[in-house]
Amino acid sequence: MTSANYLRRRELVSALLARREGALVVPGLGSPTWDCFAAGDQPEYLYSWGAMGLCVPTALGVALAQPGRRVLALTGDGEMMMGLGSLAVVGAQAPENLGILVLDNESFGETGRQPGLTGIRADLCAMARGAGIAHTLAVTSMDQLDALAELMFHHPGPTFATAKIALTDEPWALPEKDGAAIARRFRGAVGAAE
C-alpha cells in the first residue's frame, strides 16, 4: 500500500460515526475534533483543543464511570505516540465498553506535516496488543468499514484500531472551544450533570 491509496479522513470518520448508535466520542485535539464536528455536531462529542496525550486517559475515565455506554477514543498518531503508556493502563483496567481508533497519517499534520514515527517502523497495533489490548485491526480500505464499526462499537473491549489516512486539505470545521461549555454539554448528554 502506498500513501496515494490512504483513506480520506472526513469520509472515514463520517461513515464510522453514522454507525455509533449512541456511543460517546472523545476525539483528540486538532484534526480528530474537526473531523467529528464536520460529521455533524453532537452533544456526545467531547471536543478537544489541547491537552495532547490525554485523549485515551480521558476516554478511559468516561468508560469506567459509564459502564453502560460505549465510548470511542478517536485520536491521531502523534497524540497516541505521546500517550503510549495509557494503552497499558487501558489493558490493565480492561473496560469492555471502550474502543480506540487512531487516524494515522504518519505526520504531525497540524504543525506543518512534519514526519511522525508511525511511517518508519513503529507499529501501533502491535504496541496495543503488547499492552494487553487483544483485539486490534489495521484499516487500509473503506471495505473494512463494517469490521471497524463492529470492533469499535460492539465487540467486547477494550479494542484498538488504526486507519491509514492521507494528508489532505480539508475545509475548516471548528467547533466550540470554550472547554467549560463543551464539558457541561457532554455531562448533560451523559446524564452526569448536577
Added chain:
Amino acid sequence: MTTHDWSQDVFDAMGARGIATVATVPDGGLTGLLTLCEADPDTRIVTLTTEEEGIGVTTGLWLGGQRGMIAIQSSGVGNCINALGYPTTLRAPCLLLVTMRGQWGEFNPWQVPMGQAVQPVLEAMAVKCFPVDQAEKVGETFAAAADLAFFGNFSAAVLVSPRVIGVKGFGK
C-alpha cells in the same frame, strides 16, 4: 514522626465524599492509603505509567459522573504540568494527594530540585495548595481540599510533608 494513622483519615474522608477511584503512580508514603483502597471492593485503583494520565482519567470520571483523585509523589507533579491546564479549561474538579520528597531532611539530592519546585509550579498552574506537616491534620486538610475541588470545580493539591511520612534514609 508521629504514629497517627492519617491514611485511615484520608480513606474515611474519601468515602464520605464518594471519591471511589484513586489514580496513582505509587510512593512509599502512600502505601498505607493504597493498602486500604486495595482492600475495599468499592474503591478502584488505576495504576498509571506517568502521573499526567491521572489528570485525564479523573477528568474523564467527572465527565461521566463519578469522582476520582490522583495520589502521587512530588517528583510526579512535574510530569503533570501541561495536563493540569485541562481540568482548569473544562472547569472540572481536580484533586491531588502528593507525598513530598526533596524538602525536610532529604538525603537524596536528585529529589531536591522538583521537590522544592512543587508548590510554585502547582500555583503557576492555578492549583490551590494545602501543605500539611502534622499527621493529625492530614485528614481535615484533605477533606477541605476535596470540598473546594468538587464543590467549586477547582484544582487542589494536598502536600504531605516528610515530617508526616517519615524521612527516607536507606539507613544512612
